Amino acid sequence: MPSTDVTTLIRTELPRLAGSLRKVGELILEDPAAVTHCSAAELGRRTGTSQATVTRFCRAIGLDSYQHLLIELAQERGRGEVSDWGTAEIGPDISPDDDLERVVQVVGSADLRAIQQTIDRMDLDAIERVAQAMARARRIDVYGVGGSGVIAQETETRLFRIGCAVRGWTEVHAAATSAALLTPADVAIGISQSGATRETLEPLELAKERGATTVAITADPRSPLARAADIRLISSSSATSFPTTIVGARHSVLVLIDCLYVRVAQLSYQRASASLALTDHILGQHALKNRRAR
Numbered sequence: 001m002p003s004t005d006v007t008t009l010i011r012t013e014l015p016r017l018a019g020s021l022r023k024v025g026e027l028i029l030e031d032p033a034a035v036t037h038c039s040a041a042e043l044g045r046r047t048g049t050s051q052a053t054v055t056r057f058c059r060a061i062g063l064d065s066y067q068h069l070l071i072e073l074a075q076e077r078g079r080g081e082v083s084d085w086g087t088a089e090i091g092p093d094i095s096p097d098d099d100l101e102r103v104v105q106v107v108g109s110a111d112l113r114a115i116q117q118t119i120d121r122m123d124l125d126a127i128e129r130v131a132q133a134m135a136r137a138r139r140i141d142v143y144g145v146g147g148s149g150v151i152a153q154e155t156e157t158r159l160f161r162i163g164c165a166v167r168g169w170t171e172v173h174a175a176a177t178s179a180a181l182l183t184p185a186d187v188a189i190g191i192s193q194s195g196a197t198r199e200t201l202e203p204l205e206l207a208k209e210r211g212a213t214t215v216a217i218t219a220d221p222r223s224p225l226a227r228a229a230d231i232r233l234i235s236s237s238s239a240t241s242f243p244t245t246i247v248g249a250r251h252s253v254l255v256l257i258d259c260l261y262v263r264v265a266q267l268s269y270q271r272a273s274a275s276l277a278l279t280d281h282i283l284g285q286h287a288l289k290n291r292r293a294r
Contacts, residue, residue, distance in 0.1 A: 184211035195223020
């Protein structure tokens, strides 16, 4: 587990937890700093559960012990206090009466936190493996729906300009049809913040059956999408309190996409350079010329 974002891990796991385990997670997220001064027994009392429940919660989110949780919380707090992006000072809370300046500060801080956490947890070996597979791929499929569908289309736009045979699929029937036609010479990428979107998981699984190299881009490393893929790339996000919304997810995924785009361009430099040279003039041709006012 990355050492930078245990609270993000808890937010990710919380929807899968129920009853007393969920109560423990919610109280930790409510005041992580206070929890660092609690024993497991005291945290159990504060949540109306027990010490054993607190221990089970830690194991449910992938930690060895309650002591491991305390260490992660303390380290995360320390990083926040010396951070350049000031999240510790700003905090995640937005009330209905806050002015626009406060909203901009909180949202901007959450976006920056998500990007930084994605960079901190980036698996360079996985990035390299994906980029190498993409650079030599006969064809690249990118699957995503909703907000992830927009990112799938942006991925297509980036890679298409450097000569990749790529298509972003945002409709499940079309995605499944394309996946069924893939071969071991191809790459399939599924994008889903939760990693549990059926419309993205199904074509990725089919692509894997066809022998294609499969890649999951998700915030949840233990999600069905992550488990189904040959290679997984983990993004991040942050939460604000008004409403309870995850922000920064799109920015953090685009960090991964941009790293892949640049690396693929490096690995296929002659093709990428030739493609860009053939298309660079298009934007200029369609730009409105400055006209002198009459």
